[in-house]
Amino acid sequence: MVASTLAEVARLAGVSPATASRVLNGSARKPGPDIANRVRQAAESLGYVANAQAQGLAKSSSGLIGLVVHDIADPYFASIARGVQVAARNQGRMVLLATAAGAPEAEREAVAAFAARRADSIVLAGSRSARKEDTDANSALATELDRYCANGGQVAVVGHPVVGATSGTGYHVVAVPNEALAASLAADLTVLHTGRFIVVAGPESLFTSDDRIRGFQAGLAAAGREPAEVFRTQFTRSGGHAAGLSLARRIAAGEKDLCIFAVNDVMAIGVAAAIRGQDLRIPRDALIAGFDDIETLRDFQPELSTVHLPLEDIGAQAARRAGGDMDFIPITGHVALRRSTHHEE
Amino acid sequence: MVASTLAEVARLAGVSPATASRVLNGSARKPGPDIANRVRQAAESLGYVANAQAQGLAKSSSGLIGLVVHDIADPYFASIARGVQVAARNQGRMVLLATAAGAPEAEREAVAAFAARRADSIVLAGSRSARKEDTDANSALATELDRYCANGGQVAVVGHPVVGATSGTGYHVVAVPNEALAASLAADLTVLHTGRFIVVAGPESLFTSDDRIRGFQAGLAAAGREPAEVFRTQFTRSGGHAAGLSLARRIAAGEKDLCIFAVNDVMAIGVAAAIRGQDLRIPRDALIAGFDDIETLRDFQPELSTVHLPLEDIGAQAARRAGGDMDFIPITGHVALRRSTHHEE
DNA sequence: ATGCAGTGGGAATGCGCTTTCCCAAAGAAT
DNA sequence: ATTCTTTGGGAAAGCGCATTCCCACTGCAT
Incomplete structure (x- = not known):
């Protein structure tokens, strides 16, 4: 992946990289209109695409939201994923997807990977369990999450809290009744x-x-x-x-x-x-x-x-909370009785 | 997202950042075992997590694979997504998810975002269309893809080629018969x-x-x-x-x-x-x-x-080809006649 | 004893961008 | 006319890491 850089654009436009940065990627300071146009043209002609990695490094925030589900092909999780996806798009962020297949160890790995990528927030929609044989993996997961939160990450868990996660800040639970x-x-x-x-x-x-x-x-x-x-x-x-x-x-x-x-x-x-x-x-x-x-x-x-269950909503809520919008909208479902439970006349 | 850095680990271990880097993240050169242990311990005690963004910047490759689907909650795409996910995991990469809801313009945006994140490859599983009103958006998408390929990106499209995409290299189609x-x-x-x-x-x-x-x-x-x-x-x-x-x-x-x-x-x-x-x-x-x-x-x-249709396979194939594994495994499906088409006796 | 390749560590550079800081010019105020 | 603010652009210092280059040192052959 090579591509033209901001510096190239700046040179072509005859301005400094600082100025080019200011016009191309939202900044508080707006350079003059004539300069701005020159820069924009240069960028266009070079097919410039800002390097999000570099941007992330520079402003230390990635615009990424990590989602870990049990299995993306399971309609339950797919619906939640859609909700997360929609919310992410509204927040102008992208979602990083991982599947854990029910293994807490895999969840831990995913969380670590998200942390490595400096995801701004993580939505955990695996299936929490307290099985004896998962105790170790679960506490490893909890540790990983705590560390992530300690570093300023936001995590939203749908369903149940992770057993053993102690971190006070940045940790949200979307409780499904x-x-x-x-x-x-x-x-x-x-x-x-x-x-x-x-x-x-x-x-x-x-x-x-x-x-x-x-x-x-x-x-x-x-x-x-x-x-x-x-x-x-x-x-x-x-x-x-x-x-x-x-x-x-x-x-x-x-x-x-x-x-x-x-x-x-x-x-x-x-x-x-x-x-x-x-x-x-x-x-x-x-x-x-x-x-x-x-x-x-x-x-x-x-x-x-x-x-x-409002699955899509659940996903969206999780993503919004993880995104820092803390307005609390409780999850509510309702019983839907249909024909499979009605004795025939 | 703040977190401890390689430099901090190095200082704690009493070595140079270069050495720390060599032991922590796979390098050709392996520092001595005693030093390696010191570094590893320091990393552990600091809860060090390598910054993938910085790594990506430094080696210019992100380990990301972009996936754009029509709708992740649609079981057809969810299955494909699972395949992509599995393949990505095998390649040690992560998947970046975007949904396009059938709008070529949204697909273009997604591709641009993937390009910005320097995704190594992109799997396009939207639904190609040639509708009159989409002509402009489609060619914009084609342009974006061409640019991406020109910069060294790999793209795999499942189903049909994007109308107007001309790039010769890096462009693969998983043809569904x-x-x-x-x-x-x-x-x-x-x-x-x-x-x-x-x-x-x-x-x-x-x-x-x-x-x-x-x-x-x-x-x-x-x-x-x-x-x-x-x-x-x-x-x-x-x-x-x-x-x-x-x-x-x-x-x-x-x-x-x-x-x-x-x-x-x-x-x-x-x-x-x-x-x-x-x-x-x-x-x-x-x-x-x-x-x-x-x-x-x-x-x-x-x-x-x-x-x-082997949907999961299709996704996996797309991801593998986009990942550079070019072994060609043709997609085959088969007719499955069941009761809905059998006249009752 | 001298020269050699080989080994293992560190210094320094650069990846592409943002942002602070600095400075010159222009306008407002006295 | 002089000084004080603004305004707008550039220089430069990182962000966190990989990697090239360099250097000191060891072990070996001569």
Whole structure:
């Protein structure tokens, strides 16, 4: 990557680099119009493109916002990414993308890389977990984040705080009310369904999953229902599918009147697919509800009951807070009951 | 963003910055082990993180790969992005993300921003179009790309070349065989279906859409069928939905035995949703096929017949070529016939 | 003992830009 | 007419790092 420099432009325009800098890249001081034009012309004719790295070095700020997601191809994160992207553009910044695939160690690496690039802020949208085997990696991540914040970085975490991150300044959390919403979903479902509930969840210690389970159980309890059985599996479509196969067997064996709550939409779809693959029908043989309200899945039949989350907003909020705009706009979702949880007449 | 510098580390370790640099960041010359340890310890205790901007400035290369997509929340692009991301990680680089929302002007801006950041390479995965009103913006984009290449940048475009880009070097195209695959889809469908065909397509001059139409028509012709009617709409789910409503009306009015080819899966789902919303059924009242084989949509019922595209691979290929690994691995897809195009017995 | 290549460290330069500081000229005020 | 402010441009000092060049030193052959 070679390209013409400010100095070249300045020489061609017959001015000093200082002046060229002032006219080309916003400065408080505005050189005279005639000079400005000369410079602009010179820049144009040379195809000058300012070197953002050098600019960043000089003013020590990069205009970069780092985003780490679990998997960019997952519609949940893709939506959040879009929100971050939009907010970044409004702030005149660019987003640096990293995927962590659920490994705290990978998240740490990403954070370190962002720090190295002197990203002004970081949005962390992986999936926080407290698994035993991740303890070390998690605390390493926390250390890295603390260091980043200590150096003046801003970080916004969506969902749950990173375990062990202690830094006071520069650390924001976009709290998604998973628990409350799950409770409210449970409450709504209890009026529709008098039978048993079962929740298909992710692996233990995955915060998002655990919160939703807890909220759901609380909602059931508040309605005077028994706690739901919890079926642990992968936090993915195929995890849901596996669970679905197993449940289908039980349903076929006579276990009727079941309402299945999968802790996210993608899993719910997996569950549904598996159940239908066994010649059972939804909602006839089992009710199903999800969580997230993934856009791409809205045309699924029967329409999936779920909890709507303003994913794009969540991303945008995270980016805005990380960007220093601290106006607090709480995240709110809402239960969206659709056909997958309505017993047929 | 303030942080400790190499100079501070060097001072603490009692060595020169040059030596510190040599031990901390890979260099040909390896200082002695005792010194190396001193430096490493100093770095550790100071929480030193190399400034990538400064490094980039010094060695004039940034380790950045720019990716511009139409919309990161669209599963098609999200999958490609994942591929790019994976390839980038393997190359030890980071990806800079930009979304263009279909506007060539936005693409140009993104390319300019990438150039400013001295991205080593750029992957362009917007949707090329030749619309009359985009002519100017397209040529501006071409100019920007040419300049970027002229300065030593590498660019990979997925799908179609940018109209008017002339640069000889550094310019790669990952060709997706849309036309051939559409033809082969048509061929396969003609053996399943003896009635009429109709294609639901995107706006005129959108290359991807046009190629798929052309290929499909060619396939029909090769099978001795009449050309399909082309229904133009938005290249989105809601475009498909609108088309679906209109088609549903025709079907309800007696137009039976229709096979609808929507030029992408998302549109196909929109079409299907609209048709089913009118108390019609698929495939009973109309067959539907899509294109792309979006992962999230695989559990749709009835399973959507489509053309499988290795999206992640496409992204990875683009990133690899842009990265200089020039081994050519052709993109191949295949027709995937599923239940949405099978007349019921 | 002398010369040689080879080794390992430091000094200094430059990457491309921003920004402070300085200075000359021009205008306002006395 | 003289002094005091502005105004507008340039010189120069970094920003944090890589790297070239140079130098002192060691070990070897002669």
